[in-house]
Amino acid sequence: MALNGQPRVELAASDREVVIEVEELTKTFGPVPVLNGIDLKIRRSEVVCIIGPSGSGKSTLLRCLAFLDPYTGGRVSIEGQLLGYKQQGERRLMQGHRELAKVRRNVGMVFQHFNLWPHMTALENVALALRVTRKLKADQAEREAREALSKVGLGDKAGNYPSQLSGGQQQRVAIARALAMKPHVILFDEPTSALDPELVGEVLGVMRQLAVEGMTMAIVTHEMGFAAQMADTVVFMDRGVILEQGSPDEIFKNPRNDRLKQFLDTWRTRSF
Amino acid sequence: MEFLHIAWAYKEMLLVGAATTAVISGASILLGMPLGLAFAFGLVSHNRPIRLFCAVYRSFWRGTPLLVQILLVFYLLPSIGLDLSPVTAAVLALILNTSAFQAEIFRGGLSAVPKGQVEAAQMLGIAPITIRRRIVIPQLLRLVTPAITNEFISILKNSSIISVISVTELLRTGQQIVSATYRPLEVYGLIAIIYIVMNLVIAQLGRRAEARLARGARA
Numbered sequence: 001m002a003l004n005g006q007p008r009v010e011l012a013a014s015d016r017e018v019v020i021e022v023e024e025l026t027k028t029f030g031p032v033p034v035l036n037g038i039d040l041k042i043r044r045s046e047v048v049c050i051i052g053p054s055g056s057g058k059s060t061l062l063r064c065l066a067f068l069d070p071y072t073g074g075r076v077s078i079e080g081q082l083l084g085y086k087q088q089g090e091r092r093l094m095q096g097h098r099e100l101a102k103v104r105r106n107v108g109m110v111f112q113h114f115n116l117w118p119h120m121t122a123l124e125n126v127a128l129a130l131r132v133t134r135k136l137k138a139d140q141a142e143r144e145a146r147e148a149l150s151k152v153g154l155g156d157k158a159g160n161y162p163s164q165l166s167g168g169q170q171q172r173v174a175i176a177r178a179l180a181m182k183p184h185v186i187l188f189d190e191p192t193s194a195l196d197p198e199l200v201g202e203v204l205g206v207m208r209q210l211a212v213e214g215m216t217m218a219i220v221t222h223e224m225g226f227a228a229q230m231a232d233t234v235v236f237m238d239r240g241v242i243l244e245q246g247s248p249d250e251i252f253k254n255p256r257n258d259r260l261k262q263f264l265d266t267w268r269t270r271s272f
Numbered sequence: 273m274e275f276l277h278i279a280w281a282y283k284e285m286l287l288v289g290a291a292t293t294a295v296i297s298g299a300s301i302l303l304g305m306p307l308g309l310a311f312a313f314g315l316v317s318h319n320r321p322i323r324l325f326c327a328v329y330r331s332f333w334r335g336t337p338l339l340v341q342i343l344l345v346f347y348l349l350p351s352i353g354l355d356l357s358p359v360t361a362a363v364l365a366l367i368l369n370t371s372a373f374q375a376e377i378f379r380g381g382l383s384a385v386p387k388g389q390v391e392a393a394q395m396l397g398i399a400p401i402t403i404r405r406r407i408v409i410p411q412l413l414r415l416v417t418p419a420i421t422n423e424f425i426s427i428l429k430n431s432s433i434i435s436v437i438s439v440t441e442l443l444r445t446g447q448q449i450v451s452a453t454y455r456p457l458e459v460y461g462l463i464a465i466i467y468i469v470m471n472l473v474i475a476q477l478g479r480r481a482e483a484r485l486a487r488g489a490r491a
Contacts, residue, residue, distance in 0.1 A: 066395060068391050068394070068395070097394075097399065097400055098399075101394075101397040101399075104395065104397065105397055107395070108395065109391075109392070109395040111388055111391070111392060113386075113388055115386070115388035115389050115391065115392035116389075116392075117389055117392075117393075117407050117411075118411070119410050119411055119414070128393075128396075128398070128406060129393075129396035129397060129398055132398055132399070132402050132406075133396055133397035133398055174392070177392075177396070178395075178396075181396060181397070
């Protein structure tokens, strides 16, 4: 992505450290295969947008990167640590919640439906994990929570309950909540899909700002404009596999895969 | 006028009887609540034996008549060497009974707390016990307040059954007054009115609790 015509990060992309590494990932829901061998590297400060038709497995992939859906085969590593499983001889056992929390410590997640806790104010939503996970004192947690809310432009809404906020504001609180944990990477699962069209912009604006500041992000999205403008890498998925991946120019201007062409045609027709 | 005359003449007995009913029911509901909550989490546990145990417990206490349960507790426990006063046996039976019904109420409430809220908390590294305490249970209490109020009213009425093991609660007080006055109609009418008044108070408390817990509520 370019800022004033300058590349955002001077380092060649391929030299940057890998934050999330996905190797031969498979996932089945019972007998139904959903992911059929995914390989993907997400590097420091990279913005990866995952696009594809409904049911292509893109949300499942993202949830596997967070181990909210346990993957069936292959591996996901977060900064070199195996996510979700521990190897015991031949067998692979599920990690306990403490081990899992440790590997996931630097992974933030933003959901389609915000998933704020409705009985807590915006400030309490952001501050809770600062208290109980980062073990900050109450005043320090409140200070950092207020900072995070200001960062997403909601410094004046700290005392509001989620029901008193618009969808766009709720999603920004959810971003602040993830941000306050100082994650190394944030996963966004269709962050604007549940929003009224006029509220999409404010959320994308916050995400744009994070990208400019160098946050590593993996974003499942239907916002092709955002992907074209902000992504370093666009990944096109269909039927549980990655069919094409490349720079926004390669994907949007010069697609090679037929199904990607078809997908982009459908999208272009629909947006007129 | 006979009615008011009896009420006035036996006011102390009636007050003690009503207070006994209120205390026994209140204690049963409150002590049955943590137990019911624990069984609710047991009913949705990933651990099969725990789930099974809780389901059997729930089905037994929900599926047998309260009168049978009270008699069982009253006669069974002394036979295994536990000497209980009638009041203790009564409260114990009511606790065990209401915990099964409350477990079902809480279980229903649990499924109404969106799973995504728990996932968000997990992603923030919040421990399972803290997720329950800070996120699930506070919302649960709001969701189940109307049903718990109902259960409180049921228990208050059903507590009249413990008169069979000679606990002098409100109904048994009435029976004693009848045997002294030979005025069953007036006395039982009076008893009914006292039950209604107590239940109206409970219903009112329930509505207040609901309003209080609703602040901020709804996503």
